[in-house]
Amino acid sequence: MEEDAQHHRRLAEEWEELVTKIRDIPGFGDFLRPKKLAQLCRAADAGPVVVVNVHKHRCDALVLVAGLDDVMHIPLSKFSYENALTLHQSLNQLLQAAQVRARDTRLELRRVQVKATTDVGFPSILSNLWSSVVEPVLDGLAITASFTEDLPHIWWCATGPLAFLPIHAAGIYNNGVVRYDISDYVVSSYTPTLNALINAGKYHSTRQTFRGLLAVSQPNTPGYLELPNTTEELVRIRQRAHDFTVHELKGPAALIKSVVEGMNTHSWVHLACHAVQDPIEPTKSALCLYDGHLELSTIITKSFPHADFAFLSACQTATGDEKLSEEAIHLAAGLMLAGYSSVIATIWSIMDKDGPIIADHVYSELFSDTVPDSTKAALALHHAVKALRQKVGDSAFLSWVPFIHVGV
Missing domain, CATH: 3.30.420 (Nucleotidyltransferase; domain 5)
Incomplete structure (x- = not known):
């Protein structure tokens, strides 16, 4: 017992020494300390x-x-x-x-x-x-x-x-x-956390240049039901984008490798496809592409250099794990962690015919200026949902309620 106690003391001393060294590094003075209110504000x-x-x-x-x-x-x-x-x-x-x-x-x-x-x-x-x-x-x-x-x-x-x-x-x-x-x-x-919102603001301020939109459509994913209106979504986006760059990946072309490469080179991404939420292992929640699942665990290990805005036109992309309600473990939060400062997502599944309506109104606003601005995404979604409500009725809660905006 005495040896165990001494070993514990030595580890504690080593811990304190390492933390002190880290805090001496410029920019790391508050390492492992609670954030000050001035920072959180x-x-x-x-x-x-x-x-x-x-x-x-x-x-x-x-x-x-x-x-x-x-x-x-x-x-x-x-x-x-x-x-x-x-x-x-x-x-x-x-x-x-x-x-x-x-x-x-x-x-x-x-x-x-x-x-x-x-x-x-x-x-x-x-x-x-x-x-x-x-x-x-x-x-x-x-x-x-x-x-x-x-x-x-x-x-x-x-x-x-x-x-x-x-x-x-x-x-x-x-x-x-x-x-x-x-x-x-x-x-x-x-926002999943205050820090996520602060970091999202930093990301956006350093990545203001629009570098094109990667638009992914999966109308026929092997093993899943058909989603014919995902094709219509891309048509609407293309119409709204005018002269801005839109790179499309449809059906068999929407492979995991191709999508990840596209996210590396484009600042915006639109994903119209199936998605799965894994309540047992949330990091295995994934977007369903033609050749398999692009898992959350893969997304959060990436650092997309131009990441700015993401539109997840799929199901349950902002649904967390009920057993971990204090932790934001879902696809939308994962994209924020990967550098996307603004994300449109869903808290339950959407009707296939509603996707193109929301996408049409959102991109109509985002592409209305000479320079696309992702900070307008929340207001654009706000207007898009209003338009959907006028079409389906205020009492069609299952249609319009699931769409949310996360981030700046």
Whole structure:
């Protein structure tokens, strides 16, 4: 026992010496130390960042606002861990009934069959999120409804069971009448962590030159159902891109090696394909290409030199692992880790016919200026979802709610 204790002390001393040496290196003075508030506040440079702390004892919104030297504390007295858990379980039941686990041409029939359930279930979930989480935050920030184009941009960083709930769609929807709708107040984005948002801002500031869009379409992936509208997505993108460079990889040409090489040379990537979420080993979640799976574990080991914007027009690309709710382990977060500062993704499967509508409106805005700007992605998605809602109806929650924006 004495030898073990001495060995432990020697290791502890060696640890302290190594950490001290590292902290003496310029730029590493805070190595393994908690980040200072001044550093974290940089996450709010583009707009308020709301960290919602969901704990068994109490729930609070901790808000970072540019120019504010302290954290704004907004108690969420109407919300609780149990409430978040119940809402998450209710949402899961709705999604399981609708079988929204893969982008599929047959989903429309399934969703018609469960429409009565979703018409009741979704409004209940979204109204609870509105009254207990979103409304107190908007009131605390003095943000009121505005029907102009110039809406504030807000980032949500949720914890616990709340991380699986669609805060960006919160509102009160009764019998087809929308009384309150978060999209009338703010443009919503998400971030897995404050540091991810800070790093995304750094990435974008150093990679502002547009170096072309890699557009991948998989209408016939071996072993998976057909997705004919992924071809239509590429047609829409090509029409909107005008004279900007778009490199297409379709069907058999969309091989893992080709896609990775394309991501290395292009700054934007659009992936219209199947995707799989692995709840047991989240790093094995993958995009389904013609010759196999491009896994998250492969993506996060890459450093794409020009990475800027990614559009994941697939299923469950921003769905995390329920057992690791405090850890952002999904394809969208993986692309951010690989250097993409702005990502459009989905929290459950989308209808195949909805993909081209969203892509058309998004790229219409992103390619509207002389220089494509990925920081407009959140607003472009905001407008695209509004357009989809006008087409399918506000109560078609399974169609429009899954689309989200992550990053700057």
